[in-house]
Amino acid sequence: MSDTIDGEPAELAPDAATPPPRESETATFGLGCFWGPDARFGAMDGVVRTRVGYAGGTTPSPTYRDLGDHTEVVQVEYDPAVLSYADLLDVFWANHDPRASSRTRQYRNVILVDTVAHRQAAERTRRAVASKLGGSVGTVIEDLASFTLAEPYHQKYELRSTPVLGDELVEHYGDDFVDSTVAARLNGFVAGHGDPDRRESFLAGLELPPRVLDEVRRRI
Known part of the structure; x- marks a missing residue:
């Protein structure tokens, strides 16, 4: 899967690798x-x-x-x-x-x-x-x-409540947002869940705009 967010690469590898x-x-x-x-x-x-x-x-x-x-x-x-x-x-x-x-x-x-x-x-x-x-x-x-x-506004609520992050990813994924592994993981991270080392390893594998990754790290 390859796309861009504001002209920047957004190759969200963990989604591409998830099993059907x-x-x-x-x-x-x-x-x-x-x-x-x-x-x-x-x-x-x-x-x-x-x-x-x-x-x-x-x-x-x-x-x-x-x-x-x-x-x-x-x-x-x-x-x-x-x-x-x-x-x-x-x-x-x-x-x-x-x-x-x-x-x-x-x-x-x-x-x-x-x-x-x-x-x-x-x-x-x-x-x-x-x-x-x-x-x-x-x-x-x-x-x-x-x-x-449930209604869209309930899906990945913690992530949606993080304006920079939620708005960018909802726009990027569109109707596929609710089924995104990346969205599920980031929703957990911004709520404070997940092992710190594994969180950083996961984030390092995402080619997201720096401002988005910075916002995730700031939240966790």
Whole structure:
């Protein structure tokens, strides 16, 4: 993929190298407001792309203003040759209080599964967490029936909230912005996630305008 941003090269190699959907797997989690987990998972090596949306309910065509009985979720597409579902589950359990039942359906903690293997892995970790805590776990595991993509302004929210960076990359990618590995990674970086050395290595592989890279580094 080759393009320019304000006349400068923009060869975003990590996007060109990401595996196609047929070679990746998908995990879906509810962890409160979806902006935070979108950034946290997006910073992980092996994550191909992230999307936020609505799932877990029956209301047709949910929107942010008319969510019905759905939950805010993040959908994580990952390369199983680099990152395992178990790794993602570790992050999920480490980033909420599993002892507490969710007070609202919109922001509940839930694992939504679409394969037998993922359900078995999720239930296994849930039992392990319950055993470690010595009590019941409020976090639920459900089958994923459908996923509705959230409105564009919710996608990569941390990155969009960084004017120089978000505006440049949204313009560059257009409709492909939400599915960009680079956007997912930078969204996590500007939120403070990711190993510092790996962040710098990733940034060094991007031929972006200096002002864009400077803004990323300033934010992290």
